[in-house]
Amino acid sequence: MMRFSTLMKHPADWMTGGQGEHGAVLTSRIRLARNLRRHPFPGWAKRDQRAAALDLMLPAVEALPVMKGAFSSELGDLTSVQKQVLVERHLISREHAARGDGSAAVIERRQSFSFMLNEEDHLRMQSIRPGLQLTSAFNALSELDSELENSLELAFDTTLGYLTTCPTNLGTGLRASAMLHLPGLVLSDQIGQVLQAVNKIGLAVRGLYGEGTESLGNLYQISNQSTLGESEETIIRRLERVISQVANHEQNAREKLLEDDPEMVSDKIGRAFGILRHAHTIDSKEALNLLSLLRLGGTLEFFPTETVTLCDSLLMDIQPAHLQLHSGGKLSPEERDSIRAKIVRSRLQSLESPANRLSLEEENPSSDSPNSLDA
Secondary structure, three states, rough: OOOOOHHHOOOOOOHOOOOHOOOOOEEEEEEEEEOEOOOOOOOOHHHHHHHHHHHHHHHHHHHHHHHOOOEEHHHHHHOOOHHHHHOOOOOHHHHHHHOOOEEEEOOOOOOOOEEEEOOOOOOOEEEEEEOHHHHHHHHHHHHHHHHHHHHHHOOOOOOEEEOOOOHHOEEEOEEEEEEEEHHHHHHOOOOHHHHHHHHHHOEEEOOOOOOOOOOOOEEEEEEOOOOOOOOHHHHHHHHHHHHHHHHHHHHHHHHHHHOOOOOHHHHHHHHHHHHHHHHHOOOOHHHHHHHHHHHHHHHHOOOOHHHHHHHHHHHHOOHHHHHHHHHOOOOOOHHHHHHHHHHHHOOOOOOOOOHHHHHHHHHHHOOOOOOOOOO
């Protein structure tokens, strides 16, 4: 099995893939909730019952061919920083990180699949892919689900479907979500109405780390709410359609901002670049928001396109637990802010100042340009 340090050396395949046709969509994630038949669900189980369930599940998950050479550990054997790093990478939940003995995590080498054992349900398995790939993420996870059903007896009812701890997961046990980067909608004050429309059709909108968390860096998770009475394919198809529409709205908002108020866009991206390149102390929230603007600059060609990938990896590496892990010890908030700024300065060292679109327009002014000024 893989060591934790080895897992951390390799960035996940999905961390740097939010480009292409749906550039606003960073990642697609599918999660399935399952429970063992004839075993008390984790919230009701006594300590020895949780241990008995884990003894059944852990070998079955580790035996999956895709998990060859995976990282596998009981949560009680991990430090609080290690657990928090896994939360920051969206590989385990905050709730799971709070658990210790009797719970475990198994994570595939490339971090495309991860399993939480004895979280709210006995099994929470997930598949993550870059960009808008909900269908392929589901198909891949569905195969693992079928393989596990050959070795584990799962709690299933012919009328209700898969039985889960929380009634909102009953039926398919499916939670499908995508992480979107929506600075255009935020800057043009359209984010409220778009998210309201998403809520109206029964989808949930959450912050960076899911339920109960705020949106940082203009990042939003959109996911299904209902899991009962519809097939997985129907749920995923609807979600993909809505996410495509939101991504298109975002693209249109970016283009319109650039057309209507290029000076404001240039100013915001230029200021973000200036602070990130020269700051010697920066907190997590400010860094995420400024990197969001830098990433926007990459998609609008203020910077080379590879800037988008650079920002995506930085968004992860400057998180508090990642900083502490790389420093090899506990850091005070002030120390974290200083190290964070140093990492950002170092990574952006070779990035040239944003191309000044305004100066290009001034060199080629059109007589009816709304930006031209009378002498």
